[in-house]
Amino acid sequence: MIVLGSTSEVAQAFVEEALNKGEKFEKIYLLTSNRETTERFARHIDVKFLQQAEVIELDLMKEIDYTRFEKISSGLLFCATGYLGEGTEEGLYDNKNTERIIDINYSKLVPVMNYFAHKFESRRSGTIIGLSSVAGDRGRQSNFIYGSAKAAFTAYLSGLRNYLFDKKVHVMTVKPGFMATKMTEGLPLNPKLTATPKQAAASIFAAYKKQKNVAYVLPIWGIIMMIIRNIPEFIFKKLKL
Amino acid sequence: MKPNFIQKVTNWGNYPIVEKEMKSDDSFRKIKEFIRDHNEVIARGNGRCYGDASLGEHIFSTKKLNKFISFDRLNGVIECESGVLLSDVLEISVPQGYFLYVTPGTKFVSVGGAIASDVHGKNHHAEGCFSEYVIEFKLMVENGEIITCSREENADKFWSAIGGMGLTGIILTAKFKLKNIESAYIRQESIKAENLDEIFRLFDESESWTYTVAWIDCLQKGKNIGRSILMRGEHAFQHELPQNLREKPLRLKKKFEPTVPFYFPGFVLNALTVKLFNLLYFNKQRKKEINNFTDYETFFYPLDAVHEWNRIYGKSGFIQYQMVIPKETGKEGMRKILETIAHSGNGSFLAVLKLFGRHNPEAYNSFPVEGYTLALDFKVNSKLKKLVDQLDQIVEEFGGRIYLTKDSMSRSSLTNYLRNTESSKFVSLQHKRILNNK
Numbered sequence: 001m002i003v004l005g006s007t008s009e010v011a012q013a014f015v016e017e018a019l020n021k022g023e024k025f026e027k028i029y030l031l032t033s034n035r036e037t038t039e040r041f042a043r044h045i046d047v048k049f050l051q052q053a054e055v056i057e058l059d060l061m062k063e064i065d066y067t068r069f070e071k072i073s074s075g076l077l078f079c080a081t082g083y084l085g086e087g088t089e090e091g092l093y094d095n096k097n098t099e100r101i102i103d104i105n106y107s108k109l110v111p112v113m114n115y116f117a118h119k120f121e122s123r124r125s126g127t128i129i130g131l132s133s134v135a136g137d138r139g140r141q142s143n144f145i146y147g148s149a150k151a152a153f154t155a156y157l158s159g160l161r162n163y164l165f166d167k168k169v170h171v172m173t174v175k176p177g178f179m180a181t182k183m184t185e186g187l188p189l190n191p192k193l194t195a196t197p198k199q200a201a202a203s204i205f206a207a208y209k210k211q212k213n214v215a216y217v218l219p220i221w222g223i224i225m226m227i228i229r230n231i232p233e234f235i236f237k238k239l240k241l
Numbered sequence: 242m243k244p245n246f247i248q249k250v251t252n253w254g255n256y257p258i259v260e261k262e263m264k265s266d267d268s269f270r271k272i273k274e275f276i277r278d279h280n281e282v283i284a285r286g287n288g289r290c291y292g293d294a295s296l297g298e299h300i301f302s303t304k305k306l307n308k309f310i311s312f313d314r315l316n317g318v319i320e321c322e323s324g325v326l327l328s329d330v331l332e333i334s335v336p337q338g339y340f341l342y343v344t345p346g347t348k349f350v351s352v353g354g355a356i357a358s359d360v361h362g363k364n365h366h367a368e369g370c371f372s373e374y375v376i377e378f379k380l381m382v383e384n385g386e387i388i389t390c391s392r393e394e395n396a397d398k399f400w401s402a403i404g405g406m407g408l409t410g411i412i413l414t415a416k417f418k419l420k421n422i423e424s425a426y427i428r429q430e431s432i433k434a435e436n437l438d439e440i441f442r443l444f445d446e447s448e449s450w451t452y453t454v455a456w457i458d459c460l461q462k463g464k465n466i467g468r469s470i471l472m473r474g475e476h477a478f479q480h481e482l483p484q485n486l487r488e489k490p491l492r493l494k495k496k497f498e499p500t501v502p503f504y505f506p507g508f509v510l511n512a513l514t515v516k517l518f519n520l521l522y523f524n525k526q527r528k529k530e531i532n533n534f535t536d537y538e539t540f541f542y543p544l545d546a547v548h549e550w551n552r553i554y555g556k557s558g559f560i561q562y563q564m565v566i567p568k569e570t571g572k573e574g575m576r577k578i579l580e581t582i583a584h585s586g587n588g589s590f591l592a593v594l595k596l597f598g599r600h601n602p603e604a605y606n607s608f609p610v611e612g613y614t615l616a617l618d619f620k621v622n623s624k625l626k627k628l629v630d631q632l633d634q635i636v637e638e639f640g641g642r643i644y645l646t647k648d649s650m651s652r653s654s655l656t657n658y659l660r661n662t663e664s665s666k667f668v669s670l671q672h673k674r675i676l677n678n679k
Contacts, residue, residue, distance in 0.1 A: 009305075037267060037268060039310060040267075040308050040310075040322075041261070043309070043310060044308035044309045044310075045312075047309035047310065047311055047312045047333070048309050048333050090639075154508075181307075185244060185264070185265065186244030186245055186246045187244055187245075188245065191529075216376070
């Protein structure tokens with residue numbers, strides 16, 4: 001298994017869920033920009049599941065040395081890379097913020113995804129799971145830079161799914177909705193709409209087993225987003241969402 | 242949306258509720274910054290203590306410190322971060338033939354919390370407190386420095402943090418010993434006792450058993466006072482088990498675990514329903530004595546099977562009152578306590594009696610002292626403070642003390658046994674309350 005964004009609590013919970021459910025991996029490759037925290041996780045799964053893992057540095061904001069990834073081979077990729085950044089009020093006119101959001105969620109991420117997609121294409125098997133966001137389903141005034149980057153990522157995953165279909169590689173897009181993670185800590189989230197990383201992981205794993213194309217973590221989000229997508233633009237533009 | 246870390250925080254009894262800052266992180270650097278930037282910091286694990294312990298102005302939740310560090314499967318030594326729950330430890334240790342030496346009545350407490358409360362279990366008379374099996378832990382102290390504490394290294398910090406209620410720093414990681422088991426089952430005997438004399442006699446007779454505990458029907462009066470069921474148990478050896486359990490003795494089947502879906506309305510729990518519950522519970526066991534095998538979950542953690550059971554007490558919450566009365570006058574004290582409760586009509590769903598063994602003099606902040614301990618749940622209502630006051634009076638008279646981990650309204654003279662924990666940085670609401678009421 002290959003994990004992009006290994007400090008993500010959802011990614012870690014997904015790894016644990018898969019191992020709990022008896023999935024076997026020769027090795028888990030944990031790609032991360034935070035070696036210290038990720039090494040603690042690698043040790044954790046070694047203690048808990050006797051599962052070997054290797055930590056490999058990957059900082060999207062720096063020059064990427066692809067030779068480090070050459071030996072990596074696996075039939076499952078889980079991408080949880082993401083960056084929320086500042087929302088509209090604080091961050092809209094801050095170019096650094098805008099660039100960082102677009103880079104981490106899309107422009108710097110996609111080439112890395114492509115690198116691994118190529119490996120999957122050559123294997124002619126496997127599954128790629130990408131965490132996108134409900135924020136990408138429609139641009140809203142509160143966080144549309146993040147939303148637009150995620151929208152691009154959603155479109156990318158959809159295209160990749162289409163492209164890899166007859167190469168026997170499955171691509172799954174996950175739109176988690178609110179999750180109680182580091183990214184959202186301290187935000188006033190409605191607990192009924194918010195999944196814990198553990199719940200999210202269980203739901204994503206079940207969707208992976210069913211080979212779903214697009215999965216929401218809590219089913220309620222599928223309904224909420226269907227409504228939001230269908231609000232006519234002349235009304236939507238007046239809403240404070 | 243700017244993050245706002247102020248939130249409603251409450252421990253397991255849902256009383257009291259405070260609106261304070263609570264933050265969590267798994268980076269030691271960030272924890273250091275949190276300590277540096279705030280005064281009055283207190284660590285909190287899984288919030289399974291009762292009352293106002295672990296509440297404070299600036300709460301640091303160790304929930305994200307949830308990783309294992311090592312497990313020596315040959316010698317049964319495990320090391321993990323402080324937010325790991327005892328249930329997480331059991332999940333990996335039981336299949337390997339290891340169990341916790343000491344466990345409280347819920348497995349959903351964090352390892353850090355178990356040390357800070359120096360928890361005890363049904364085997365205190367035989368095996369002491371949690372701290373007996375702690376080899377070392379890492380503590381982040383006032384200046385953000387991380388120190389290793391053991392019996393040899395920083396021994397003064399080691400002993401003041403044990404039972405120190407988080408007032409000496411934030412425990413980050415801990416290493417402790419586990420005990421060998423051959424099976425995940427307990428050989429159990431349950432014996433009915435008609436009154437206090439009989440249950441005390443049974444406790445004395447059961448001294449050689451590793452685990453003993455009694456459930457008491459605390460609404461009985463007169464000659465029936467102390468009507469109870471004693472449960473005693475031993476980890477079962479593989480050869481003792483019935484054939485159907487013998488093949489996979491260390492694996493338990495997954496059980497259905499219901500969740501209480503909402504806070505029960507206030508009127509559901511009253512003197513009548515508690516009385517009815519106690520009657521049913523006592524008569525559920527028809528025979529005087531039952532011998533059987535039960536899995537460790539049922540034996541140690543019967544209440545964990547119902548998630549969020551604290552909601553049955555309604556939104557106003559409940560307190561747990563746990564005291565210990567020294568052995569010499571213990572029986573007399575217990576009788577007085579039980580009489581007072583029966584008289585008040587303020588029944589307790591759960592009343593648990595235990596015999597504590599000797600206090601470890603090194604672990605001076607630990608709650609248990611040799612004697613009898615009783616734990617009671619009381620729903621919070623307008624009459625409760627008066628009852629607690631009456632009970633406190635008796636405990637004081639008999640030279641007893643109150644368990645800080647469950648305290649929320651007892652008089653400070655019963656809870657001020659803590660020493661060497663004074664800090665300008667680590668302060669809990671409980672500690673402030675105790676100091677103010679002195």
